Amino acid sequence: MDETHEPISAEAAAVQDDGHAPEEHAAHDVAKHIRAYLMVGLTLLVFTAITVALSYIDFGTQKANVAVAMLVATFKAGLVAAIFMHLSNEKRMIYRILIFTAFFVLGLFFLTYLAWYDPIVR
Amino acid sequence: MDIPYTVTARPDTGLWNAKVGIWLFLASEVMLFGGLFSAYVFLRLDAAPGDWPHGLLNVPVGTMNTAILIASSVTVVMAWASLKMRRFARYKLYMGITILCGVIFLAVKLAYEWPEKFVHFGAHIKTEALEKYEPYLGNKHLLAKGHEPRNKITGHLHNHDALHDPNIHEFEIALDQVNADPTNPDSDRPHFWPVHATDKIAHVDKKDVKFAGMFLPNFNTYFATYFTITGLHGLHVLGGVLVFIYLWLPVGANLYKRNPEHLANRVEVAGLFWHFVDLVWIFVFPLFYLL
Numbered sequence: 001m002d003e004t005h006e007p008i009s010a011e012a013a014a015v016q017d018d019g020h021a022p023e024e025h026a027a028h029d030v031a032k033h034i035r036a037y038l039m040v041g042l043t044l045l046v047f048t049a050i051t052v053a054l055s056y057i058d059f060g061t062q063k064a065n066v067a068v069a070m071l072v073a074t075f076k077a078g079l080v081a082a083i084f085m086h087l088s089n090e091k092r093m094i095y096r097i098l099i100f101t102a103f104f105v106l107g108l109f110f111l112t113y114l115a116w117y118d119p120i121v122r
Numbered sequence: 123m124d125i126p127y128t129v130t131a132r133p134d135t136g137l138w139n140a141k142v143g144i145w146l147f148l149a150s151e152v153m154l155f156g157g158l159f160s161a162y163v164f165l166r167l168d169a170a171p172g173d174w175p176h177g178l179l180n181v182p183v184g185t186m187n188t189a190i191l192i193a194s195s196v197t198v199v200m201a202w203a204s205l206k207m208r209r210f211a212r213y214k215l216y217m218g219i220t221i222l223c224g225v226i227f228l229a230v231k232l233a234y235e236w237p238e239k240f241v242h243f244g245a246h247i248k249t250e251a252l253e254k255y256e257p258y259l260g261n262k263h264l265l266a267k268g269h270e271p272r273n274k275i276t277g278h279l280h281n282h283d284a285l286h287d288p289n290i291h292e293f294e295i296a297l298d299q300v301n302a303d304p305t306n307p308d309s310d311r312p313h314f315w316p317v318h319a320t321d322k323i324a325h326v327d328k329k330d331v332k333f334a335g336m337f338l339p340n341f342n343t344y345f346a347t348y349f350t351i352t353g354l355h356g357l358h359v360l361g362g363v364l365v366f367i368y369l370w371l372p373v374g375a376n377l378y379k380r381n382p383e384h385l386a387n388r389v390e391v392a393g394l395f396w397h398f399v400d401l402v403w404i405f406v407f408p409l410f411y412l413l
Binding site for chain 1: 160192199200203207
């Protein structure tokens, strides 16, 4: 019933990985991903520099500057979530949890928007 | 008692348990930081013109800290990949670098960035007295150019006693560049390199001051949100570093000998938490340092 009762040696675990490959990340898959991890890290650093540079360009209004910066930040956050956090290739259970999270956090920001916009007073 | 499903998938979820656990935890973390960010949005949108300061933080240092955090996200995922490929020595190296990055990030924050704010003085000028301090504020110049007005004078406070002693009636301030030369177009927008206090001294009558103090959470809503959000983020960095140190110590080696996949999974969930902390910083950095 419980796999942790029996100690598994490194070789046995490796065989289990490569053999029936029940888990999502077999060793040879991981080796292929390393290049992607390094490239994402480099991209994130480049986009950090771009964020800094863009903040010194006047896009007309302060709101426009914030919008541009948030666009870049969302792209960077998406990269972190998709590649580093493996969300590009996860099990359904995780997505189910995150759909609720997204719903509630968007609801929260919508409330913030309503409080600021205040359609009744306007 | 042994925790079940540490390395094999539970049939109904299709995942080992810790993976579900960490994602549920991260979901709650999204709501925690989401609440603080929505408070930030609310406070900022409601701030009167000139009340939301710009360019008060050290951008090069903030950029460096951002790069350090991104680098640590790469090294922690490399540490996990090394375990997956059963290269323990590499794992120790990458995890060691990750811990080092986290410690540097915290040290810069606690030993440099925050203390620098604790000794930076500012005085909010009452609306009716703004005219009197026009030589330090340059509001006519700003108005003509369509910029937000200035309503505070900042710099290095010479007479510290003035903060507490009611018998001292004025603040003696070595002005920041922006107040020393307010009509210089150079000061219209924030700089990349921080500009330090000048030798020019100003005397500000306490009667004309709405509120004066160091750049602490009570100085204005900007610093209140800055210290709250970066403080909570810093606690997360500390938590991550402590877990990484635990996994890096002989505990990790022993677990590796018993069941390397179990250690890899522990590093993966700790890494997921770390990437989330990095992800939060990706939004904190432009919102507080740049805009």
